[in-house]
Amino acid sequence: MKKRMGKIVSSLLTCTMALGLMACGSSDKSGDTSASTSSSGGKKIEFWNFFTGPDGNNMKKLIDDFNKTNPKYKINNITMAAGDMYQKIPTVVNSGKGVPDLCIVDVARVPMFQSQGILEPMDEILTREPEIKRENYREAVWNTGAIDGKQYSVPLDMGVTGLLYNKKLVEKYAPNVLDDNVVTVDEIMDIIPKAKADDIVTLPVSFFTYEMALSLATQKGGSLFNEDGITPNLNSAELKEAYQTLRDIQEAGGGSEDGDDNLQLFINNMSIFCHTGVWDYNSLMQAEDLDWGMTNTIAYSPDKIVNVSNSNQFVLLKSEARTEEKEIVIADFLDFIRENTMEWARSGQVPASNSADGEQEFQHMPGYFFVSSPEEQNSIAFRSFKYGGIVDDAIFASQNDAIYGSMSVDDFLNQAQQQSEDNIAQQGE
The missing domain is CATH 3.40.190.10 (Periplasmic binding protein-like II)
Incomplete structure (x- = not known):
């Protein structure tokens, strides 16, 4: 040969x-932790994620666009290698210091983190934004965050x-x-x-x-x-x-x-x-x-x-410092992502939200094939x-x-x- x-x-x-099956542009990175801030000064919501690859540009645009709506707290985009982030999470949660207000984790981490007491349910978020609900997402990926009758994550995508x-x-x-x-x-x-x-x-x-x-x-x-x-x-x-x-x-x-x-x-x-x-x-x-x-x-x-x-999912790590005011803005941000998910589709992912399904741009992407019919959607299997x-x-x-x-x-x-x-x-x- x-x-x-x-x-x-x-x-x-x-x-x-690195347990990042899906967001290859992010969890494939092994460089030093880096921070990319979307706001300067003022009140901030610390958002940890591992979008260090090209998909990071799409997330940064979503964050910048949300921050332009003048929320009470601006989203501070902090990116790092997946392995580094997963090492930090138990440390900050156990210490109660430096816990991010919002975090992205791999779907496979959700049941493990929940069993370890690292996650808080998303109940307050779902109550504040009623459109963040199963009906507005792919049902199979939404269900991966449901544990013991509570919702512990909101899905961003399906890899x-x-x-x-x-x-x-x-x-x-x-x-x-x-x-x-x-x-x-x-x-x-x-x-x-x-x-x-x-x-x-x-x-x-x-x-x-x-x-x-x-x-x-x-x-x-x-x-x-x-x-x-x-x-x-x-x-x-x-x-x-x-x-x-x-x-x-x-x-x-x-x-x-x-x-x-x-x-x-x-x-x-x-x-x-x-x-x-x-x-x-x-x-x-x-x-x-x-x-x-x-x-x-x-x-x-x-x-x-x-x-x-696979699936990247928004979670709330256990924290006593997260205020009600911050929860309101986090709910607004997640609903903003849901409504503007076409931008995330441009990263190559299949959005968990179905709001882009009618967009011709999305329909011409290969990812659309996997949600183009009930049969295709039913073929998707998650490891959770x-x-x-x-x-x-x-x-x-x-x-x-x-x-x-x-x-x-x-x-x-x-x-x-x-x-x-x-x-x-x-x-x-």
Whole structure:
């Protein structure tokens, strides 16, 4: 196989290891904490987030536009790397000092933080702004913040992952394969020999491996945890079959070389398909000589599709310093975001609010595909388990060893299961 361009560790793996699956432009950053203030002087609401990538420009515009409405408190936009922020949160909450008035966290953090007593319910916010309600958001993502009868978060977006396809290469190697908007595993295996003969990658399974595996396992009824939501279920038959499927694609010659920059392969017309997140929209739009689209995750059968998603969510960290006056402005700000969510759609994300659905600009973005029908919206699955982060870490540690054959799928998942059980036991479960 010809030498690949730019061998680097895949950006999503870095993201997910930091538990920031979705906002890759933010949680992928590992630089020093930085602050970007949207107001100078006066009363401020401290807003922590990890939008340090290009998506930060979209959030800054939203904040600046809100501050121009002359609220009693202006939003002070403080951005930092996700890992840094997650280390700071328990410290400031436990000390009661320096707690931000508003914060963005990954959906996977919500149940864990709630169980640790780090979050306050959003009851006061919902009461003050009655339009911040389930009916004005995607129901599935809204429900991820509902715990024990209370709402602990308000969703900003849905970071859906799906299958990029190169239109020219599809026409050459797999005409009509996308007629039903689903590429099956069997179809992938049929394409591989023809593409491999021309040194073209069919599907890099070492990129967004976890999301593809979760999608395939969920299609067969599998889950990362048992029904109690606490006991991991990583060595299940469904997850074993999913990872074996991806390994089979790699062994058949359909994947990329270890270390390849898989998104760059796609951008350079060297890969027919590539699984990634909707947030790569702006990078793809800047690519020259690339005619592309986005569709559902690969499936065993076209009648059962699952698209794994993440979500950035607004939360209130426990604080005695947050005043009623600040809560009023926070409610106004969240409703402003809901009404003006088209700006966030421009970052590449699928807004959690449905207020942009009638906008032609949004309808021409690839993310709209995933909310364009009830069937597509129902295909979206979230990972919002209390100990999801522990399982993520265990999976990430060795999944590429299983994909590239240095470890069997059984050994990989058994090891991940044991590691998860041990680390959860240390949490007191």
